[in-house]
Amino acid sequence: MSLVVVGSVALDSVETPTETRENVLGGSAVFFTYAASFFTGVKLVSVVGEDWPAKYTELLNSRGIDTSGLDVVSGGKTFFWRGRYLDDMNQRETLDVQLNVFGEFDPKLPEAHRRCKYLFLANGPPAIQARVLDQCPGTQLSVADTMDLWIKSTRPELDALLRRVDGLLLNDGEAKLLAGEENLVKAGHAIRRMGPRFVIIKKGEHGAMFFGEHETYVMPAYPTEDLVDPTGAGDSFGGGMMGYLAEQNDFSPAALKKAMAYGTLAASFAVEGFSLDGLQRVERADIDRRMEQYRRMLSF
Amino acid sequence: MSLVVVGSVALDSVETPTETRENVLGGSAVFFTYAASFFTGVKLVSVVGEDWPAKYTELLNSRGIDTSGLDVVSGGKTFFWRGRYLDDMNQRETLDVQLNVFGEFDPKLPEAHRRCKYLFLANGPPAIQARVLDQCPGTQLSVADTMDLWIKSTRPELDALLRRVDGLLLNDGEAKLLAGEENLVKAGHAIRRMGPRFVIIKKGEHGAMFFGEHETYVMPAYPTEDLVDPTGAGDSFGGGMMGYLAEQNDFSPAALKKAMAYGTLAASFAVEGFSLDGLQRVERADIDRRMEQYRRMLSF
Numbered sequence: 001m002s003l004v005v006v007g008s009v010a011l012d013s014v015e016t017p018t019e020t021r022e023n024v025l026g027g028s029a030v031f032f033t034y035a036a037s038f039f040t041g042v043k044l045v046s047v048v049g050e051d052w053p054a055k056y057t058e059l060l061n062s063r064g065i066d067t068s069g070l071d072v073v074s075g076g077k078t079f080f081w082r083g084r085y086l087d088d089m090n091q092r093e094t095l096d097v098q099l100n101v102f103g104e105f106d107p108k109l110p111e112a113h114r115r116c117k118y119l120f121l122a123n124g125p126p127a128i129q130a131r132v133l134d135q136c137p138g139t140q141l142s143v144a145d146t147m148d149l150w151i152k153s154t155r156p157e158l159d160a161l162l163r164r165v166d167g168l169l170l171n172d173g174e175a176k177l178l179a180g181e182e183n184l185v186k187a188g189h190a191i192r193r194m195g196p197r198f199v200i201i202k203k204g205e206h207g208a209m210f211f212g213e214h215e216t217y218v219m220p221a222y223p224t225e226d227l228v229d230p231t232g233a234g235d236s237f238g239g240g241m242m243g244y245l246a247e248q249n250d251f252s253p254a255a256l257k258k259a260m261a262y263g264t265l266a267a268s269f270a271v272e273g274f275s276l277d278g279l280q281r282v283e284r285a286d287i288d289r290r291m292e293q294y295r296r297m298l299s300f
Numbered sequence: 301m302s303l304v305v306v307g308s309v310a311l312d313s314v315e316t317p318t319e320t321r322e323n324v325l326g327g328s329a330v331f332f333t334y335a336a337s338f339f340t341g342v343k344l345v346s347v348v349g350e351d352w353p354a355k356y357t358e359l360l361n362s363r364g365i366d367t368s369g370l371d372v373v374s375g376g377k378t379f380f381w382r383g384r385y386l387d388d389m390n391q392r393e394t395l396d397v398q399l400n401v402f403g404e405f406d407p408k409l410p411e412a413h414r415r416c417k418y419l420f421l422a423n424g425p426p427a428i429q430a431r432v433l434d435q436c437p438g439t440q441l442s443v444a445d446t447m448d449l450w451i452k453s454t455r456p457e458l459d460a461l462l463r464r465v466d467g468l469l470l471n472d473g474e475a476k477l478l479a480g481e482e483n484l485v486k487a488g489h490a491i492r493r494m495g496p497r498f499v500i501i502k503k504g505e506h507g508a509m510f511f512g513e514h515e516t517y518v519m520p521a522y523p524t525e526d527l528v529d530p531t532g533a534g535d536s537f538g539g540g541m542m543g544y545l546a547e548q549n550d551f552s553p554a555a556l557k558k559a560m561a562y563g564t565l566a567a568s569f570a571v572e573g574f575s576l577d578g579l580q581r582v583e584r585a586d587i588d589r590r591m592e593q594y595r596r597m598l599s600f
Contacts (some may be wrong), residue, residue, distance in 0.1 A: 223509060224518070225489075298519075300554070
């Protein structure tokens with residue numbers, strides 16, 4: 001089934017305790033589409049500037065990712081982010097953010113995109129996410145991501161969005177902030193009562209929690225020694241998850257659970273390299289092999 | 301099979317953001333024995349002062365816990381700990397510690413205890429833990445717990461102990477400190493190379509990780525909304541785990557994995573009340589019911 005993602009495409013400069021990479025391919029929608037492309041065709045809607053290297057578009061196209069919704073603004077500059085991970089790799093500092101053309105992003109979806117059945121609203125202003133929803137009235141499953149900035153600065157718009165989407169993905173700190181509740185289990189249920197049918201709280205190296213009407217569960221992250229760069233882990237999780245759901249064209253509780261596992265594994269590969277390096281090294285068969293290990297790990 | 305635990309028995313005063321309890325039953329060996337008692341007979345070796353309420357001994361005896369190794373020192377005072385949990389319940393401050401008779405604890409195991417097959421050395425000075433090991437030459441499975449204090453202050457003694465025990469249980473912060481490594485997967489393997497056949501890293505609300513020669517896995521904590529008091533969660537984990545292993549008289553990789561799950565569930569009940577309240581409310585059948593839910597949660 002058709003899957004559309006609307007979100008940021010960026011150039012990232014990333015510093016870890018051991019290495020630094022300048023101007024590498026980044027942005028939530030990039031990690032999302034690449035991870036989703038292991039499972040299904042995916043259409044990217046975003047905006048970049050004229051500094052955008054054409055080779056990056058070619059890389060995405062080589063994975064079958066439809067970039068016809070990627071707007072290249074002449075005279076503009078691509079969204080830029082510079083961040084530094086601290087020693088334990090679980091905390092990061094943002095050193096520089098230049099929204100550039102992404103700051104003016106007002107997505108107009110091509111006609112074919114508007115008929116999508118699976119829609120992912122990557123992190124962005126809730127009002128913009130809502131305008132995308134308006135353009136896709138026939139969506140079967142819409143899932144949004146958000147962040148602390150919107151929780152703090154545009155709460156009414158976010159509340160309105162939560163009443164319209166089927167699912168919400170956010171990290172643990174954001175969930176506590178949104179729910180005003182320190183216990184993550186209580187926070188997850190509280191957020192579900194704000195509107196979405198399900199809520200997924202991403203806990204980084206500690207995995208992810210799912211909250212549905214009849215089900216609450218936790219899945220641990222796949223334990224990897226080769227943690228190189230956590231950037232994009234959450235978006236790769238989203239891409240693996242939504243990619244699998246769209247491939248199966250099924251979002252029953254059982255499919256959602258398996259999708260959570262695929263999201264977990266997509267994230268585990270993503271963090272094993274800078275930018276898309278970790279995901280570029282693998283094929284669907286590698287993901288399925290790791291899935292077997294993951295299943296074995298969780299059975300006793 | 302016979303299981304012996306040597307460690308602290310204490311009176312705790314615990315403050316959480318919502319409630320305070322004064323002078324309740326605590327100490328690592330107490331949580332451990334109580335959790336283990338759902339599975340097997342367990343012998344407690346510890347020391348208390350003459351302020352020790354006899355009703356607490358009766359409570360332990362009512363669970364079939366053998367307290368013949370609990371030394372009551374006349375004129376002495378019981379180990380006392382006062383702590384406060386911060387808003388997120390994952391951090392705590394120690395407000396007062398009075399080692400009292402536990403500061404002079406030099407365990408002499410009764411003859412019957414020395415023939416135990418399963419031995420748990422709860423957190424304590426490594427030199428004391430080693431003297432207990434000396435008294436139990438026929439032990440089939442010995443597992444120790446430790447803490448940052450011993451890692452920092454008595455490293456040579458701890459290193460010597462690690463070469464003698466079969467398993468080591470410690471929390472995530474302690475594992476990073478002991479291994480000098482921020483990545484928990486690397487830290488777990490590094491500690492295993494210091495001697496123990498297996499290492500278990502407890503991550504509190506995020507579950508526990510297992511590191512063996514051929515296996516590395518993570519188990520999430522059971523997600524509970526009813527987090528009342530985290531005190532004793534790690535020791536209840538140890539008790540559930542060792543209790544199950546001793547009951548089965550099996551410490552094969554498969555048994556260890558199931559034991560990790562039982563430890564996880566024992567901890568989940570322990571945190572649902574102050575002191576032993578959470579564990580006192582349940583029977584083995586409740587643990588087995590939660591085990592079915594936990595298994596379902598982890599299968600997809």
